[in-house]
Amino acid sequence: MPVAKISAAITASHLTFTRNGEDVLHDFSFTIAAGDYVGVIGPNGGGKTTLLRLLLGLLQPTNGSITLLGGKTTETQVRRHVGYVPQRGGSLDAQFPATVEEVVRSWRHGAEAERHIAEAMHDMGIEKLAARPMSRLSGGERQKVMLARAMAGNPSILFLDEPVDGLDPASRDAFYALLRTINAKGVTIIFVSHDVHAIAQEASSAICLKHQLVCHSKKACHIDGEELRDLFHSDRHALLDHHDT
Amino acid sequence: MPAIFALEFMQRAFAVGLVVGIVAPTIGIFFVVRRYSSMADTLAHVSLAGIAASLLAGTAAIPTALVVAVCSVLGIEHLREKKTLLPDTIVSLFLFGGLATGIVLLGLSHGKNVNIVNYLFGNIVTVTPQDAWLITILGVIAFVLTLVLWRHLFAISLDEDVAAAGGLHVRLLNRVLAVLGAATIAISMNVVGVLLIGALMVIPVLGAMQFRVGFRRTWELSLIISVLSVVLGLVASFYLDLASGGTIVLCAIGFFIVSTFLAGGMTKRQL
Numbered sequence: 001m002p003v004a005k006i007s008a009a010i011t012a013s014h015l016t017f018t019r020n021g022e023d024v025l026h027d028f029s030f031t032i033a034a035g036d037y038v039g040v041i042g043p044n045g046g047g048k049t050t051l052l053r054l055l056l057g058l059l060q061p062t063n064g065s066i067t068l069l070g071g072k073t074t075e076t077q078v079r080r081h082v083g084y085v086p087q088r089g090g091s092l093d094a095q096f097p098a099t100v101e102e103v104v105r106s107w108r109h110g111a112e113a114e115r116h117i118a119e120a121m122h123d124m125g126i127e128k129l130a131a132r133p134m135s136r137l138s139g140g141e142r143q144k145v146m147l148a149r150a151m152a153g154n155p156s157i158l159f160l161d162e163p164v165d166g167l168d169p170a171s172r173d174a175f176y177a178l179l180r181t182i183n184a185k186g187v188t189i190i191f192v193s194h195d196v197h198a199i200a201q202e203a204s205s206a207i208c209l210k211h212q213l214v215c216h217s218k219k220a221c222h223i224d225g226e227e228l229r230d231l232f233h234s235d236r237h238a239l240l241d242h243h244d245t
Numbered sequence: 246m247p248a249i250f251a252l253e254f255m256q257r258a259f260a261v262g263l264v265v266g267i268v269a270p271t272i273g274i275f276f277v278v279r280r281y282s283s284m285a286d287t288l289a290h291v292s293l294a295g296i297a298a299s300l301l302a303g304t305a306a307i308p309t310a311l312v313v314a315v316c317s318v319l320g321i322e323h324l325r326e327k328k329t330l331l332p333d334t335i336v337s338l339f340l341f342g343g344l345a346t347g348i349v350l351l352g353l354s355h356g357k358n359v360n361i362v363n364y365l366f367g368n369i370v371t372v373t374p375q376d377a378w379l380i381t382i383l384g385v386i387a388f389v390l391t392l393v394l395w396r397h398l399f400a401i402s403l404d405e406d407v408a409a410a411g412g413l414h415v416r417l418l419n420r421v422l423a424v425l426g427a428a429t430i431a432i433s434m435n436v437v438g439v440l441l442i443g444a445l446m447v448i449p450v451l452g453a454m455q456f457r458v459g460f461r462r463t464w465e466l467s468l469i470i471s472v473l474s475v476v477l478g479l480v481a482s483f484y485l486d487l488a489s490g491g492t493i494v495l496c497a498i499g500f501f502i503v504s505t506f507l508a509g510g511m512t513k514r515q516l
Contacts, residue, residue: 079411084411106411107399159410
């Protein structure tokens with residue numbers, strides 16, 4: 001699959017998702033370029049996670065279409081180029097009996113997979129934790145393992161859902177530094193957050209979401225106060241003042 | 246040679262017991278880590294309806310129980326995916342529905358001269374040569390299929406969404422795992438009985454999990470606990486004239502308690 005030749009990593013067209021008769025997402029379109037670093041921001045219940053699940057192919061849109069790397073989200077070939085870091089480590093139970101290496105390896109095998117697994121563990125700095133059970137990791141270490149698992153598939157697009165939720169400031173900074181390194185290698189990053197600061201500081205562009213597209217800014221730090229008031233019904237735009245350029 | 250190994254029915258009991266002792270925790274570990282432990286009980290109760298149906302229809306018990314369990318487990322998976330009912334509700338419906346159907350059918354088959362107690366509580370020494378072959382063939386198929394799909398079943402147990410996003414066929418794998426669970430139940434009926442089947446799938450795994458090691462290591466430990474429980478349980482039941490199914494499960498519980506103490510001691514030494 002000639003992923004590298006595709007300029008648009010994601011194209012969403014007239015996307016609508018209805019649950020129990022109500023529009024969670026209503027008729028919006030956007031394009032994300034390959035190699036972009038996009039923050040998806042919005043209030044709780046605004047449809048951020050639903051959008052992420054639609055892009056991952058875990059939900060199907062009621063109306064509209066999504067193209068991922070030139071193909072449909074349901075195609076296995078497309079999904080093999082996708083990495084996903086779920087919120088708070090996903091459904092992985094703290095008592096789940098697995099070592100760090102087993103989680104990173106997950107279902108992958110073969111010579112090429114071994115190389116990517118070793119590379120991902122090296123890049124995340126968790127090589128020394130390889131044999132440690134997941135139940136004996138700190139929150140920051142667990143998130144690095146989740147990121148390594150996503151990167152072990154050598155993805156072209158990396159999706160993250162509130163990846164630093166519950167982490168202390170030092171762990172957050174370390175995690176964001178890893179994401180910057182990954183993006184510098186050409187991986188498209190889409191990360192969902194309700195943290196306006198993080199989006200403004202880390203992402204190169206932003207999608208502001210509240211059931212419909214409030215804005216799609218080419219520069220995340222250019223989200224204006226009006227848009228944030230629309231999103232959060234508050235003066236949280238003040239949070240961004242010192243980031244405006 | 247000790248008397249216990251010279252008797253043909255005991256040789257058969259050990260052979261069948263070892264097959265079940267290996268297969269039960271191999272499938273059971275996926276049920277435990279996914280918090281599906283109650284599913285094993287549900288399938289066991291549904292199997293009772295299968296046994297009762299086999300008495301009425303005059304068919305072989307294990308294949309009939311297998312067919313009923315597979316149909317039920319596919320129904321459970323279908324309803325679980327539709328998400329219109331809570332998972333607990335679905336499992337309860339099938340558990341009590343299976344038990345009720347079994348009781349009604351057993352009532353209708355009154356006078357068929359079959360000792361239902363053997364199926365309820367297990368009596369491994371009554372396993373016929375035909376049953377032994379069927380259990381061995383089904384057990385080997387289930388074991389090999391699980392090993393082939395090991396990485397994929399592990400991945401969907403870790404996180405279904407991550408596995409699906411990465412291109413795995415989660416729906417199909419869930420169904421395969423459910424059918425493997427149904428097969429395990431069907432071949433374990435004679436060994437520990439319908440009422441205790443879930444125990445052999447769950448308790449050895451719980452014992453192994455006390456050591457807080459990796460997934461593969463946990464599985465290996467659970468195999469040791471399970472096989473030792475079956476062997477010790479059979480020997481004890483033979484010499485002490487005890488019910489084989491209950492004795493095997495009591496041995497497994499004993500190993501669970503020992504594992505808890507051993508693992509606790511190891512943790513203290515590490516601190």
